[in-house]
Amino acid sequence: MTVASTFATSRRSHLCGELREEHVGETVRLGGWVHRTRSLGSIVFLDLRDRAGLIQAACDPRFSPADVIAAADRLGAETVVEVDGVVARRPAEMVNKDMGTGTIELQVTALRIVGPAVTPAIPVARGKDEKLAAEELRLKHRILDLRRPELQANMILRHRLLQVARHAMSSHGFLEIETPILTKTTPEGARDYLVPSRVHPGEFYALPQSPQIYKQLLMVAGYDRYFQIARCFRDEDLRADRQPEFTQIDLECAFVTQEDVQAVVERVLVALWKEAGHDIAIPFQRLSWSTSMERFGIDKPDLRYGFELENWTAHVQGDAATFVHDGITVGGLLRGIRVPGGAALSRKDIDALAATAKSNGLGGLLWAKRTETGWEGQGAKAFGAGTMEKIGGVIGDLIVAGVGADSVALPAMGQVRLELTRRPEHAPATAHAFCWIVDFPLFELDAASGEHTPSHHPFTSPHPDDVHKLESVPWECRAMHYDAVYNGNELGSGSIRITDPAVQETIFRLLKVPAEEIQRRFGFLLDGLAAGAPPHGGFALGFDRIAMLLAGSTSLRDVIAFPKTTAARALFEGAPSPVSARELAALNIAVSIKEQS
RNA sequence: GGGGCCGUAGCUCAGUCGGUUAGAGUGCCGCACUGUCACUGCGGAGGUCGCGGGUUCGAGCCCCGUCGGCCCCGCCA
Numbered sequence: 001m002t003v004a005s006t007f008a009t010s011r012r013s014h015l016c017g018e019l020r021e022e023h024v025g026e027t028v029r030l031g032g033w034v035h036r037t038r039s040l041g042s043i044v045f046l047d048l049r050d051r052a053g054l055i056q057a058a059c060d061p062r063f064s065p066a067d068v069i070a071a072a073d074r075l076g077a078e079t080v081v082e083v084d085g086v087v088a089r090r091p092a093e094m095v096n097k098d099m100g101t102g103t104i105e106l107q108v109t110a111l112r113i114v115g116p117a118v119t120p121a122i123p124v125a126r127g128k129d130e131k132l133a134a135e136e137l138r139l140k141h142r143i144l145d146l147r148r149p150e151l152q153a154n155m156i157l158r159h160r161l162l163q164v165a166r167h168a169m170s171s172h173g174f175l176e177i178e179t180p181i182l183t184k185t186t187p188e189g190a191r192d193y194l195v196p197s198r199v200h201p202g203e204f205y206a207l208p209q210s211p212q213i214y215k216q217l218l219m220v221a222g223y224d225r226y227f228q229i230a231r232c233f234r235d236e237d238l239r240a241d242r243q244p245e246f247t248q249i250d251l252e253c254a255f256v257t258q259e260d261v262q263a264v265v266e267r268v269l270v271a272l273w274k275e276a277g278h279d280i281a282i283p284f285q286r287l288s289w290s291t292s293m294e295r296f297g298i299d300k301p302d303l304r305y306g307f308e309l310e311n312w313t314a315h316v317q318g319d320a321a322t323f324v325h326d327g328i329t330v331g332g333l334l335r336g337i338r339v340p341g342g343a344a345l346s347r348k349d350i351d352a353l354a355a356t357a358k359s360n361g362l363g364g365l366l367w368a369k370r371t372e373t374g375w376e377g378q379g380a381k382a383f384g385a386g387t388m389e390k391i392g393g394v395i396g397d398l399i400v401a402g403v404g405a406d407s408v409a410l411p412a413m414g415q416v417r418l419e420l421t422r423r424p425e426h427a428p429a430t431a432h433a434f435c436w437i438v439d440f441p442l443f444e445l446d447a448a449s450g451e452h453t454p455s456h457h458p459f460t461s462p463h464p465d466d467v468h469k470l471e472s473v474p475w476e477c478r479a480m481h482y483d484a485v486y487n488g489n490e491l492g493s494g495s496i497r498i499t500d501p502a503v504q505e506t507i508f509r510l511l512k513v514p515a516e517e518i519q520r521r522f523g524f525l526l527d528g529l530a531a532g533a534p535p536h537g538g539f540a541l542g543f544d545r546i547a548m549l550l551a552g553s554t555s556l557r558d559v560i561a562f563p564k565t566t567a568a569r570a571l572f573e574g575a576p577s578p579v580s581a582r583e584l585a586a587l588n589i590a591v592s593i594k595e596q597s
Numbered sequence: 598g599g600g601g602c603c604g605u606a607g608c609u610c611a612g613u614c615g616g617u618u619a620g621a622g623u624g625c626c627g628c629a630c631u632g633u634c635a636c637u638g639c640g641g642a643g644g645u646c647g648c649g650g651g652u653u654c655g656a657g658c659c660c661c662g663u664c665g666g667c668c669c670c671g672c673c674a
Contacts, residue, residue, distance in 0.1 A: 040637085041630040056634070077624085096634055119625060123608060127635035130623080131609055136666045190673050209673095236673040237598090359670090444674085456674050481674085493674070555667095566667065 007052075011082065017053020021103050023087040030055070030106065031114070033147065034079045036125045037072070044072040047125070048083065048106075051152050055101040057083055063107045071111055078124060078144070080115025083108050120144050135557070142562055142572040154559050158547045160275050162229060165249050165543070168271040172264060174227040174251060179214035181231070185521065186212050187457045191235035193244075201588035207233035207245075210540060212457060213525045215252035216497055219536040220528045227251040229543065238566045240555045241489075241545055245564075248492070252538030258480055258496055262436055265484055265539050269491070273432065276550040284434040284484070292437050293406070297335075297414020299437055302488030304428035305421040309413050312336045312401060315391050319384030327363075327403035334403050335413045336391065339420060342398025343369035349423075353400060353416050360412035362402040370397040418488070428487075435485050439463065442477040443510070451512070456481040458507055459525070460495040461537075467503070474510050480537070491546060494539030499529060 005014040014023070016032040032048035032055075039045075046057040058064075059072040063086070075081070085106040096102035121140075122133035124147045132138065138145040145151060166176065182205040185192050192206040208214075210232045218226045230250040238244065249268065253261065266282040273280045285303075292301050295308045312334040316324060328334065339345075354365035366379035370393045374380075379401060380388055391399060400416060402409050420426065442462050443452040454460060456479060462470060463478035470477060480496035498504045504526065508518050518526070547559040557563040564570055584591060 036635075038633045038636050039630085040633060043631045043633075045633050045636085047634075058632080060631075062631090091632085094632065094634085099634080102634090119607070121607060123624070125635085127623085130635080133608060134604085134666070136604090137608080139666085187674095234673060237671080239673090240668070242673070440674095454674070460674090483674095495674095565665085567665080569665090571666090 015052035016048045016050045016055040017100060019055055019087055019101055019104060019106075021089065024089050024104060026087050027084070028087055028106070029082065029084050030057075031080065031082045033117075033124075034075050034077055034081060036077065037075055039073050042069060044069055046072055046075065046081075046083075046108075048081070049124075049147075049149075051156070053100045053149070055104070055106055056096070056099070057085065057106040057108050059108045059111070063109060065109070068108055068111045071113070072108070075113070076117060076119060078117040078120050078147075079113055080117065082112045082114050084110040124148055136565075136571065139557070139563070139565060139571040146561060151558065154547070154551045154553065155561060157276065157551055158559050161272050161543070161547055161550065164271045164275045165229065165268060168268045169227040169249070169251065172225070172267065174225040174253070175223055176228060177218060177223065177226050178228060179208070179211040179218075179230070181207060183208050183214075186210055187459070187522065189453070189457075193233045193235050196587040196589055198587055209234050210248065211250055212459070213522070215250060215538060216459065216525060216533075216536065217528045219252055219254045220531055220533045224255075224534075225251075225253045226538075230540075235568075238564070238568060241548065243544065243556050243560060243564055244568045246556070247543040249541040249543050250538070251540070252536060254534040254536040256496075256535070256537055258438070258482055258537065261494055261496075261537050261539055262482060262484075265492070265494070265541070268541070269434070269484070269486075272546060272550070278432060278550075280432050280434065284436050286436045286438050288439040289437055289441065289478075290439065293410050293414075297410040297412070297417060298488075299440070299483065300485045300488055300490045301435065301437075302418070302421055303433035303435055303485075304430055304487055305417075305426060306429070307337050307339060307417045307420050307426075309410065309417065310336050310338065312391055315387055317384060317386030317390065319386045321382040321384070324366075324382055324387075324403060332404045333406065333409065334401055335409045336399055336401035337413060337417055337420065338393060339398040339400070340394075341396050341425075342400075342420075343371060343396045344425075345369075345398055350398075350400075353419055356415050356419050357400075357402055357412050360415050361408040362404055362412040364402070365416065366401045366403075368399050370395050370399075421488075433487055437483040437485055438481075439478040440481040440483070441475070442466075442479040442481075443475055445475070452510065454507075454511065455479065456493065456495050458511060458513070458522075459497045459504070461498045462503065462507075470503070470506055470510070482539075484539075484541070486549065489545065489549060490542070492539055492541035494537060496535070496537035499533045499535055501526070501530060504529070 005018060007015045012031045013028045014030060016030050019028065030048060032050040035047040035049040035054055037044060037046050042061055044059040047054050048057050059069045061069065083106065085108040087104055088107045090103055090105055122137050122144050124144055182195060185206040186209045190209050192209065195205040195207065197203045197205060211228060211230050215226050228250045230248050231245055232248055233245050235244060251264065266284060270280055270282055289299055292299055297309050313328060316328060316334060350367050357365035366382050368375045368377040368379035368388065372395060375388045379399065393399060402413055440455050442455065442460065444455040446453050452475060461480040463480055466477040481493065482495065483493040484491040498507065544556050544559055548556050551559050553559060562570060562572055
């Protein structure tokens with residue numbers, strides 16, 4: 001007597017892939033897709049597939065009627081069938097170790113074709129070394145691609161992660177509250193997706209770039225701890241890890257400090273990683289933004305690797321080349337990286353590192369290898385013996401360095417470091433390296449416009465120790481803004497919000513936001529904050545990216561059922577698409593497309 | 598907005614210096630086959646070389662444009 005399957009219905013008793021040796025002897029009824037067929041003439045084997053996996057269904061004259069064998073012989077891939085049969089143990093020499101159901105098979109007694117299928121445009125069943133179809137075709141024929149066990153595993157993992165996130169949030173007292181999808185532009189600064197209003201000609205809703213303002217208003221409204229698995233929309237150009245619509249685990253809580261928020265986020269991340277089979281330690285280490293830039297040249301450092309940036313400015317001696325001295329004289333610093341064993345790198349490898357340095361704005365990359373006979377390379381000549389002595393190193397070392405202002409040299413050397421970490425001979429010291437980046441600058445300078453912009457959003461509270469600088473040296477203010485970083489990936493970010501109207505006013509003034517615009521865009525938030533706002537702060541985790549990383553994938557498209565292309569098209573449904581003149585007229589919209597010259 | 602890579606049979610790819618009839622594997626169709634598991638063997642069908650233009654006696658191959666996909670920069674806190 002066995003327990004009935006959760007998946008039993010009026011039309012089936014089990015999922016194909018969930019049968020095991022304990023079911024041997026049972027008469028079962030299965031439904032599934034024909035994954036592959038192997039016909040030996042009067043014996044036909046079918047691999048039947050469903051979301052639980054594959055099982056071999058054997059059609060053999062010893063237990064199958066002749067018409068079943070004949071029908072099985074004609075089955076094409078991806079046909080949906082229902083089969084009746086008896087679960088039988090396979091003889092030892094016929095066990096398939098690669099299948100979850102490899103020790104058993106179904107002895108088919110009846111077979112019904114319930115969903116005939118045309119020959120699939122792209123293969124669902126793949127041989128061991130067979131490549132995937134082109135991504136374009138996978139997106140166009142998404143239902144077939146989604147049938148592949150790999151993608152099904154990803155979607156199942158995604159589901160489990162969502163449940164874990166919900167449970168973790170709920171168990172810490174967070175209330176799941178939905179916020180509008182048809183809304184008003186939010187302060188993230190990306191382009192909005194707009195939705196025309198039919199009843200208000202000429203007016204538009206915006207899809208939310210995040211529920212930022214709503215969640216702050218929920219704090220004002222007394223909901224204390226809010227979370228949402230929130231869909232967000234940003235009309236910006238895409239990347240492998242960026243989709244126009246994406247999902248955040250969004251949270252906000254009241255009467256908290258930065259540390260309180262971080263503690264909650266850490267617990268959620270522990271739960272998510274555990275669900276994927278990884279035990280991780282908390283609390284994560286904290287790095288200030290400036291420390292991260294100094295040591296790693298980036299605000300999302302991959303701490304699985306060493307190769308930290310070092311400041312060698314003080315090592316420079318009188319015998320160094322003039323250009324080195326000149327670079328330092330104009331305010332630059334010498335930033336170097338030591339690569340143990342790096343002397344084995346070829347000239348081509350080093351040239352590639354130099355190209356990275358140059359494309360990131362450095363004049364060039366100085367390098368030297370420590371060999372049996374001493375330092376070699378252009379860097380050794382440029383620095384001179386005295387400086388090399390100070391920099392030091394053992395035989396086998398490579399040193400690379402660049403001179404420049406921190407705003408250029410640190411990010412550039414950070415990219416050089418990243419390239420070093422990606423080299424196959426450099427194994428990560430650990431599999432999971434989390435950290436918090438804290439004390440971000442409150443503002444950053446926009447290179448294009450020369451204007452200051454909020455580095456997070458305009459409601460981020462200045463660091464209490466820096467509030468006094470707001471009027472005098474605002475660009476030196478740190479923010480109560482923190483990012484969670486994992487293996488060089490930004491998982492999410494958050495901040496403690498401004499609840500003091502005077503501070504908020506100052507921020508808008510510094511950002512040169514006109515009073516009219518403040519009222520128009522953020523009036524309902526400011527009014528809310530004036531209604532009695534508790535101190536509050538929150539966070540948003542990029543859920544798709546987390547699912548991607550835990551699935552071991554490098555593209556968001558592998559963890560989203562129906563993703564968009566890099567041109568923001570949906571190849572499967574064919575969105576976006578033109579609409580009829582009638583629909584446009586109803587929305588009071590006239591379309592004018594600029595002719596290409 | 599900019600840069601790079603790619604586009605040849607349903608799918609994955611090869612295609613030499615620009616040369617006459619564009620190939621392979623797989624899938625598909627047919628035949629054979631009683632223990633296969635990427636079954637095997639034999640036979641067959643299958644091509645707008647993304648699209649448009651140009652150079653040339655001749656273009657899958659060279660040039661220009663264009664469309665689509667992917668990756669990156671800008672952009673996206």
